[in-house]
Amino acid sequence: xxxxxxxxxxxxxxxxxxxxxxxxxxxxxxxxxxxxxxxxxxxxxxxxxxxxxxxxxxxxxxxxxxxxxxxxxxxxxxxxxxxxxxxxxxxxxxxxxxxxxxxxxxxxxxxxxxxxxxxxxxxxxxxxxxxxxxxxxxxxxxxxxxxxxxxxxxxxxxxxxxxxxxxxxxxxx
Amino acid sequence: xxxxxxxxxxxxxxxxxxxxxxxxxxxxxxxxxxxxxxxxxxxxxxxxxxxxxxxxxxxxxxxxxxxxxxxxxxxxxxxxxxxxxxxxxxxxxxxxxxxxxxxxxxxxxxxxxxxxxxxxxxxxxxxxxxxxxxxxxxxxxxxxxxxxxxxxxxxxxxxxxxxxxxxxxxxxxxxxxxxxxxxxxxxxxxxxxxxxxxxxxxxxxxxxxxxxxxxxxxxxxxxxxxxxxxxxxxxxxxxxxxxxxxxxxxxxxxxxxxxxxxxxxxxxxxxxxxxxxxxxxxxxxxxxxxxxxxxxxxxxxxxxxxxxxxxxxxxxxxxxxxxxxxxxxxxxxxxxxxxxxxxxxxxxxxxxxxxxxxxxxxxxxxxxxxxxxxxxxxxxxxxxxxxxxxxxxxxxxxxxxxxxxxxxxxxxxxxxxxxxxxxxxxxxxxxxxxxxxxxxxxxxxxxxxxxxxxxxxxxxxxxxxxxxxxxxxxxxxxxxxxxxxxxxxxxxxxxxxxxxxxxxxxxxxxxxxxxxxxxxxxxxxxxxxxxxxxxxxxxxxxxxxxxxxxxxxxxxxxxxxxxxxxxxxxxxxxxxxxxxxx
Ligand SMILES: Cc1ncc(C[n+]2csc(CCOP(=O)(O)OP(=O)(O)O)c2C)c(N)n1
Numbered sequence: 001x002x003x004x005x006x007x008x009x010x011x012x013x014x015x016x017x018x019x020x021x022x023x024x025x026x027x028x029x030x031x032x033x034x035x036x037x038x039x040x041x042x043x044x045x046x047x048x049x050x051x052x053x054x055x056x057x058x059x060x061x062x063x064x065x066x067x068x069x070x071x072x073x074x075x076x077x078x079x080x081x082x083x084x085x086x087x088x089x090x091x092x093x094x095x096x097x098x099x100x101x102x103x104x105x106x107x108x109x110x111x112x113x114x115x116x117x118x119x120x121x122x123x124x125x126x127x128x129x130x131x132x133x134x135x136x137x138x139x140x141x142x143x144x145x146x147x148x149x150x151x152x153x154x155x156x157x158x159x160x161x162x163x164x165x166x167x168x169x170x171x172x173x
Numbered sequence: 174x175x176x177x178x179x180x181x182x183x184x185x186x187x188x189x190x191x192x193x194x195x196x197x198x199x200x201x202x203x204x205x206x207x208x209x210x211x212x213x214x215x216x217x218x219x220x221x222x223x224x225x226x227x228x229x230x231x232x233x234x235x236x237x238x239x240x241x242x243x244x245x246x247x248x249x250x251x252x253x254x255x256x257x258x259x260x261x262x263x264x265x266x267x268x269x270x271x272x273x274x275x276x277x278x279x280x281x282x283x284x285x286x287x288x289x290x291x292x293x294x295x296x297x298x299x300x301x302x303x304x305x306x307x308x309x310x311x312x313x314x315x316x317x318x319x320x321x322x323x324x325x326x327x328x329x330x331x332x333x334x335x336x337x338x339x340x341x342x343x344x345x346x347x348x349x350x351x352x353x354x355x356x357x358x359x360x361x362x363x364x365x366x367x368x369x370x371x372x373x374x375x376x377x378x379x380x381x382x383x384x385x386x387x388x389x390x391x392x393x394x395x396x397x398x399x400x401x402x403x404x405x406x407x408x409x410x411x412x413x414x415x416x417x418x419x420x421x422x423x424x425x426x427x428x429x430x431x432x433x434x435x436x437x438x439x440x441x442x443x444x445x446x447x448x449x450x451x452x453x454x455x456x457x458x459x460x461x462x463x464x465x466x467x468x469x470x471x472x473x474x475x476x477x478x479x480x481x482x483x484x485x486x487x488x489x490x491x492x493x494x495x496x497x498x499x500x501x502x503x504x505x506x507x508x509x510x511x512x513x514x515x516x517x518x519x520x521x522x523x524x525x526x527x528x529x530x531x532x533x534x535x536x537x538x539x540x541x542x543x544x545x546x547x548x549x550x551x552x553x554x555x556x557x558x559x560x561x562x563x564x565x566x567x568x569x570x571x572x573x574x575x576x577x578x579x580x581x582x583x584x585x586x587x588x589x590x591x592x593x594x595x596x597x598x599x600x601x602x603x604x605x606x607x608x609x610x611x612x613x614x615x616x617x618x619x620x621x622x623x624x625x626x627x628x629x630x631x632x633x634x635x636x637x638x639x640x641x642x643x644x645x646x647x648x649x650x651x652x653x654x655x656x657x658x659x660x661x662x663x664x665x666x667x668x669x670x671x672x673x674x675x676x677x678x679x680x681x682x683x684x685x686x687x688x689x690x691x692x693x694x695x696x697x698x699x700x701x702x703x704x705x706x707x708x709x710x711x712x713x714x715x716x717x718x719x720x721x722x723x724x725x726x727x728x729x730x731x732x733x734x735x736x737x738x739x740x741x742x743x744x745x746x747x748x749x750x751x752x753x754x755x
Contacts, residue, residue: 014376018313018323054695066500072342075376089531 002057006035007079008087008157009064011050012042012165014073023050023074026067032056036089036154044165049076053155076165080157087157091135092117093142094125094149100124108141123148179432180429199329200225200360204233204294204334209368210265214255214625216240216248218275220268221296222308234405240625240654243646245272249279249619250644253288254622257605258580258630262289263622270308273354273546274315275379280350281319285609286434287411289348291339298358299327312354320347327363331371341371347498348411361713381499383514385522391510394467399537400456401427402465402490404450404479407608408472408516415439415601417520418471426530428539432473434608436596437595441577449601451479452592453739455739456550456752457542462487463750464538471495472516476609477503478656485748495519504602549754550740554595561734562710564588564663568595570714571633571661574721579631580605580655582622584616584640587669590739592635614643617660621650624658631659631721638664638690648700651726658726660702662693665733669712673738697728708732 013019020039027034035053042049056064061079068077097119099105110113114128128138135152197205205227207215217239219227230239242248245267252263263283267276273294283290297306313325322342324335332355409418415438422429422439428447429439441444448455450462459481462468468490473479480486483505491640494501494508495516502511512519554565568591571579577597582605583589589606598604605623607615620634641662651658668686677681680688699706703725707716713731720727741752 018317018325021314021317029318063500063504066502066504070498070500072374072377 002059004055004057006053006055006082006085007061008085008155009052009054009061009068009077009079010157010159010163011052011068011077012044012075013048013050015046015048015077016073019048019071019073020050022071023052023068026064027052027054030060030064032060032064035070038154038156040156051155051157076163078159078163080161082161083159085157085159087131087152087155088129089132089135090127090129091139091150091152093128093138093147094123095126095142095145096148097122097124099145102145104141105145108138112138114138140151177645179490190460195365196363197366198225198229198360199332199355199362199364200229200333202239202329202364202366203355203360204229205366206333206368207264207674208233208236209370210262210336210340212237212262214238214240215264216242216251216265216622217266218242218245218248218268218272220272220295220308222269222297222357223266223272223293223360225357226266226293226295226355230533240264240650242618243494243649244644245275245612246278247621247644247647247650249276249290249292250282250612250615250618251622251625251650252292252376253279253283253615254582254605254619255626256288256290256622257619258602258623259626260411260602261626262291262340264293265292266293268308269297269312270310273309273312273608276352277315277319278610280316280352280386281683282607282610282612284319284321284613286607287348287407289344290350291343291380292350292352294352294354295360296325296354299356300358302327302356316352319350323352323354325354325356326359327356329359329364332359332364333366334371337371340383342374342377346377360682363523380497381513382513383512383519383522387510387512388519390528391512392523394491394493394510395427395469395523396528398467400465401425401467401469401532402461403427403429403439403469403471403532404458404462404473405435405471406431406432406473407427407438408495409435409438410601412470412516414517414520417517417524419443421520421524421527423480424524424529425527426532426536427469428458428532428536430455431607432476432479432608433593434604435473436593436604437601440599441597442599445519445536447543449594450749451476452481453594453741454742455538455543455594456546456741456754459741459749459752460542461538461745463487463489463748465490467491467493469493469495470506471520472497474501477505480505481743481747481749481751485750546741546754554591556735559734561737562708562713562731564591564733565595565732566710567661567713567717567733568635571721572597573714574717575631575633579603579633580627580747582606582616582620582623582632582634584634584636585611585613585670586637587638587665587737587739588635588663590670591663610629610688613637613640616640617644618647618650620658620660621654621656624656625654628656633659633661635661635663637669638662638666638688638693639668641693645696648697648702651702652700656726657724658738659723660697660726660728661719661720662728662730663733664690664693664730665735665737666690667735670739672736676738678744693730694728702726702728704728704730706730706732
């Protein structure tokens with residue numbers, strides 16, 4: 001069996017309601033678990049960019065790209081391995097203000113690119129960006145202080161290789 | 174009222190040049206879009222959420238013929254049947270909620286069999302969307318996985334552009350079904366109507382450009398092959414490439430086998446036509462798939478019913494795939510060279526590059542295996558000695574009467590395999606069957622649509638007693654439209670195909686496959702259709718003759734040997750070369 005690995009799938013689409021449904025159905029139909037998903041606008045006006053993170057074999061990844069591109073409103077889709085992309089996730093931690101001056105927390109903040117977004121009488125909110133592992137580490141450190149809330153975004157990724165999407169759009173426009 | 178002046182680029186009935194448009198209702202706009210697309214026939218069923226459009230259909234009835242089926246599934250299959258024989262876009266219409274969900278089976282069928290179809294559904298008013306209003310269903314959500322494209326219109330002003338896009342997407346590239354859901358307020362709303370046909374959608378490439386280097390590479394492989402073998406599919410028909418295909422195989426002298434949906438793209442009796450591949454296909458092409466040195470797939474998608482076990486499918490051969498849909502390349506079978514593009518173009522390119530072939534010995538291998546099949550299977554079907562009638566001899570009898578010049582519409586089951594194996598075809602677009610989805614109940618409504626599509630041709634539906642009762646209500650559509658569809662029910666009082674599997678793989682435990690059937694003749698007569706039943710061999714030929722000779726619709730029940738089986742057969746998971754003759 002071909003080995004599975006993490007792929008980041010970037011999909012450029014028209015801005016249309018319903019497209020998310022179409023895309024996720026393609027994964028659902030094949031029992032592919034979506035590890036994370038992000039939607040945003042892209043570098044091109046009126047073109048949306050979906051970033052899916054999935055774990056599968058390369059053959060499967062290639063076939064999925066074919067199925068995604070077959071959708072009418074998908075302009076192009078690409079898949080990349082971890083070393084082909086620069087990626088980040090962002091997390092927010094809500095912690096009780098009583099721990100604000102805790103040495104350990106202060107120490108973590110210095111070492112990591114974590115910022116305090118808000119401080120109120122009862123709680124403060126930390127924001128951290130990085131790789132999933134970095135955020136996991138911070139999570140584990142903060143957990144003992146009693147996380148009032150925690151949330152992490154899906155992966156966003158920029159690729160090292162060129163994605164010939166702008167040229168493509170120019171060509172067809 | 175807003176009376177802006179605009180030019181209408183498409184002739185919608187009157188003078189082609191500048192027609193002044195006025196503001197019209199969304200419902201009327203829908204009709205004008207259909208007319209602009211050349212639609213003159215559609216199938217459907219009315220209801221609350223689509224009444225404004227039906228009201229316009231009433232006004233436009235002299236230009237646009239609406240056929241009231243007896244169930245929305247029938248409307249979808251009729252539209253499919255029409256599309257399959259004409260190559261034009263079939264149109265089906267239904268109301269919201271249950272009307273829309275009843276279309277879904279037909280849509281899924283059209284999707285998997287690449288049939289151009291536009292379905293129009295009514296929807297509750299836009300301010301009610303999401304409120305669980307009466308007859309609200311999320312038909313966009315439901316139909317997403319089974320449509321090429323779908324869209325919900327909530328404003329009348331969207332109608333012309335979206336309808337144009339719907340027709341373009343349904344028919345272009347690899348065809349498929351498109352569903353347009355129109356809220357009731359959009360039907361009542363006003364639009365300044367002007368219609369422009371859609372010819373491009375920027376995120377969609379209908380036909381990939383072909384690469385001449387690939388074609389040269391393929392020509393080289395073909396010219397050097399000792400045992401080339403072609404499997405062709407519906408792509409040849411959809412691409413209207415029958416002529417190019419025939420010229421190519423004749424020049425290169427390559428034995429060619431059809432998939433279920435490729436049937437009739439090449440006449441059955443052509444010297445290079447070596448039959449049908451797949452689970453119940455012919456012995457020779459299945460066996461020799463694993464002996465060819467070059468497998469050339471043309472407009473087909475290596476369905477699992479064609480390939481059997483992929484691990485042992487044509488492993489010895491180089492594989493070439495002519496295909497319009499890039500996602501089909503390497504999906505199931507790894508190809509050595511893929512030729513993307515429109516087969517009509519790629520096949521005409523290849524024609525000049527291949528040398529005149531001579532594969533006499535290789536063709537003889539097909540003949541040898543055919544002779545084995547003839548002796549062990551086909552003769553028993555066509556000239557049976559057993560008491561009960563066989564499905565094969567019914568098809569043989571039909572061939573005699575029609576000389577292969579009929580559209581054969583089959584349902585799903587044993588009779589379908591017999592129809593596809595034994596029917597003679599001399600013209601393209603003569604085989605209409607539900608291949609990919611295997612939808613029982615398809616044939617009767619599809620035959621109605623087919624007959625309306627090609628009224629001058631004989632259209633014969635071959636149906637099992639099980640599938641017939643899934644859409645038997647469409648006899649009402651025949652009664653009302655008075656069209657001359659011929660219906661043959663091959664009655665074995667079993668869900669035959671399932672019974673065959675129970676016999677072979679479940680020790681004859683016939684769980685829920687025995688059918689207690691009604692008097693089919695009386696039912697047909699109840700709908701005003703002339704009907705007969707035969708159970709004796711000596712009556713068969715005459716009954717078929719009478720049916721074919723009839724100018725009107727006709728129902729023929731043939732009581733068949735109960736426990737007959739379809740062979741050859743590739744059991745699920747077995748290799749094509751392990752095809753069984755008994
Ligand atoms: C809608 C639907 N339900 C169930 C099946 C499964 N199925 C395939 S063939 C078959 C039996 C068909 O029986 P009949 O119509 O009598 O035809 P026969 O095989 O006897 O020729 C069944 C139940 C199907 N293909 N479609």
